[in-house]
Amino acid sequence: NVGIPAMCSAHRQEPYALESVHFSIITYDNEAREFIPLTPLEDFQFSDIVVPSAGGTFTGAALECLMQCVERDVRRSDGDTKGDWRPLVFLMTDGTPSDALAYGEAVKAIRGRGFGSIIACAVGPKAGHEHLKQLTDKVVSLETLDSTAFAGFFKWVSASVSSGSTSAGINNGTDTLPPPPPEIQLVL
Structure with a gap:
């Protein structure tokens, strides 16, 4: 609940980001829900996320x-119309999928969707890495749940957003990310 407002604040200092960055938050436990729909940075108002102590x-x-949400909200480029930037996905989890079959099917579908980048973050000692590697080769781990680690992660996410903007409908094959801070471990 500290990291997202800090990330928004950092982006609000960049004129280019004010014109191009949008945020959406999907939360999930025993069900998935669109917590905040896709919203331009200048209009984005964060509400604290209540994390359940147990559950799926x-x-x-x-x-x-x-x-x-992407199908509904992201405009694709075509010959006549300039589309939105390709979405960047930052998935955070503190466990392993309770819906393994649905997860496997969703991974297959999502890999063909043309996202700009997908970065998965395993948070805490119970978070598994193997299932995240099925989704993306960009998997990071935060072993501690302290504010320093989260601040470092969201600062890195901000830099990733700045470096990861490419137009929707265009796949130029490049996907470089800035190096992570020391509290974030790359999972190889």
């Missing part, structure tokens, strides 16, 4: 929700 981790449902 329906990551497949979250990815299905993501695909529905």
Whole structure:
């Protein structure tokens, strides 16, 4: 609940970001829900996310929700119309998918959707890495849940947003990310 407002604040200092960055938040536990719909940075108002102390981790449902939101909200480029930037996805989880079959199907579907980048973050000691590697080769790990680690992660996310903007409908094959801070471990 500290990192997202800090990331928004950093982007609000960049004139280019004010014109081009939009945020959406999907939360998931026993179900997935669009917590904040796709909103321009200048209009984005964050509300604290209440994290349940126990329950499922329906990551497949979250990815299905993501695909529905992208289909609804992201305009694709074509010969006559300039589209939106390709979406960047930052998935955070503290567990492994409770809906493994749905997760596997969603991973197959999402890989063909043309996202600008997908970065998965395993948070805490119970978060699995293997299922995240099925989704993306950009998997990071935060072993501690302290504010320094989260601040470092969201600062890195901000730099990733700045470096990861490419137009929707265009796949130029480049996907470079800035190096992560020391508290973030790349999972190889």
